[in-house]
Amino acid sequence: MENILLEDKLYILNTYRRMNLNLVKGEGSFLWDDRGRKYLDMFSGIAVNNLGYGNKEIKEAIIEQLDKYNHISNFFVSESVVNLAKLLVENSFGSKVFFCNSGTEANEAALKLARKYGRSIREDKSEVLTFYNSFHGRTYGGLSLTGQEKYKEPYKPSVPGIKHINFNDCKDLKDSISEKVCAVFLELIQGEGGIKEVSKEFIEELVILSKKYRFLIIVDEIQTGLGRTGDLFAYQGLGFTPHIITLAKALGGGLPLGAMVIAKELENVFKPGDHGSTFGGNPVACAAGVVVLRKLLERDFLKEVKGKSDYLLQELIKLRAKFPQIIIDIRGKGLIIGLEVGDYADRIKQRALEKGVLLNITSGTVLRLLPPLTITYEELDLFLKVFSSILEEISEG
Numbered sequence: 001m002e003n004i005l006l007e008d009k010l011y012i013l014n015t016y017r018r019m020n021l022n023l024v025k026g027e028g029s030f031l032w033d034d035r036g037r038k039y040l041d042m043f044s045g046i047a048v049n050n051l052g053y054g055n056k057e058i059k060e061a062i063i064e065q066l067d068k069y070n071h072i073s074n075f076f077v078s079e080s081v082v083n084l085a086k087l088l089v090e091n092s093f094g095s096k097v098f099f100c101n102s103g104t105e106a107n108e109a110a111l112k113l114a115r116k117y118g119r120s121i122r123e124d125k126s127e128v129l130t131f132y133n134s135f136h137g138r139t140y141g142g143l144s145l146t147g148q149e150k151y152k153e154p155y156k157p158s159v160p161g162i163k164h165i166n167f168n169d170c171k172d173l174k175d176s177i178s179e180k181v182c183a184v185f186l187e188l189i190q191g192e193g194g195i196k197e198v199s200k201e202f203i204e205e206l207v208i209l210s211k212k213y214r215f216l217i218i219v220d221e222i223q224t225g226l227g228r229t230g231d232l233f234a235y236q237g238l239g240f241t242p243h244i245i246t247l248a249k250a251l252g253g254g255l256p257l258g259a260m261v262i263a264k265e266l267e268n269v270f271k272p273g274d275h276g277s278t279f280g281g282n283p284v285a286c287a288a289g290v291v292v293l294r295k296l297l298e299r300d301f302l303k304e305v306k307g308k309s310d311y312l313l314q315e316l317i318k319l320r321a322k323f324p325q326i327i328i329d330i331r332g333k334g335l336i337i338g339l340e341v342g343d344y345a346d347r348i349k350q351r352a353l354e355k356g357v358l359l360n361i362t363s364g365t366v367l368r369l370l371p372p373l374t375i376t377y378e379e380l381d382l383f384l385k386v387f388s389s390i391l392e393e394i395s396e397g
């Protein structure tokens with residue numbers, strides 16, 4: 001193990017804070033390291049492995065597609081790509097899909113489409129509003145949309161014409177809207193921003209203003225989409241219809257895949273040649289994506305996610321009552337849950353690792369729980385047992 005960790009340091013550019021582990025195998029909700037130690041994975045490769053590890057159907061679909069071809073270019077149609085688009089359209093507000101390879105690229109596509117749409121109405125309708133604390137990716141468009149200085153500061157200047165406003169602040173929204181705005185970009189639960197949910201009141205205001213000023217509502221569902229909140233897409237749980245959603249993470253069943261799903265009235269904004277990607281909509285990734293979508297759409301799958309969420313939240317609320325000095329707040333929905341634990345975050349993560357549970361921290365002080373959606377009640381109990389033992393330890397000093 002030492003060897004691969006050392007060589008990783010030697011050859012891989014130092015942009016990630018690696019954990020001191022060499023994981024060699026995954027099955028269901030568990031990962032194993034090279035010493036045979038077993039870990040319960042409570043963050044699913046950051047909301048990617050929604051069906052857990054080693055899903056047989058995903059594997060078979062990938063092999064079946066590889067037996068045909070792995071790439072033919074977007075000059076040609078491909079069955080798995082069309083099948084996945086059809087599933088997305090038939091189960092959302094959308095009427096057409098653009099495929100790319102990652103979340104940030106899906107947001108780039110949406111930003112470009114929004115500006116072209118704005119131009120078709122008036123020359124200066126190019127302003128984009130997004131929110132402080134948001135996260136939309138690392139390429140220049142995604143980074144410029146992101147509302148956290150720590151990610152952007154060294155790379156300025158950002159893409160012009162993007163303004164950040166306060167999340168859930170109706171007054172700030174009203175004051176910032178004008179005929180020049182072509183789109184408002186938002187996450188319905190700010191993921192990297194510490195699991196903060198949008199309010200119903202704010203969405204209602206946004207929808208009213210969007211009709212009046214003809215701007216697009218673009219929902220970044222990269223982390224919240226594909227069953228994570230207990231609905232197929234988070235917007236469905238809030239009872240409104242966006243103009244565009246962007247997807248990635250879980251979409252390709254662990255393979256790189258992003259998508260932009262658009263409403264009917266936007267179908268003709270892009271013309272052939274206006275946007276594209278060599279690898280976008282890779283047939284192998286889309287074949288895996290078809291399996292993911294079909295599984296999420298199976299009878300009762302999402303109902304079970306909601307049931308497991310209710311159970312987990314109820315048990316976490318009990319723990320907060322017992323350890324109010326450590327668990328300051330519990331936020332989230334479905335199986336995207338944030339626990340505000342202040343300065344204890346790193347210590348909890350480290351102790352959990354020692355006890356065989358992998359945890360993720362976001363915003364410095366928030367434990368972000370993103371288990372596979374297929375996690376069982378017994379596995380949730382295992383997490384709760386380890387977590388409460390760590391809380392005991394801390395409270396005993």
Ligand SMILES: Cc1ncc(COP(=O)(O)O)c(C=O)c1O
Nearest residue numbers: 102103104135136137222223248
């Ligand atoms: C809400 C949201 N948008 C965009 C992104 C960027 O996605 P990717 O890393 O695939 O480019 C992420 C990644 O964490 C995200 O959580």
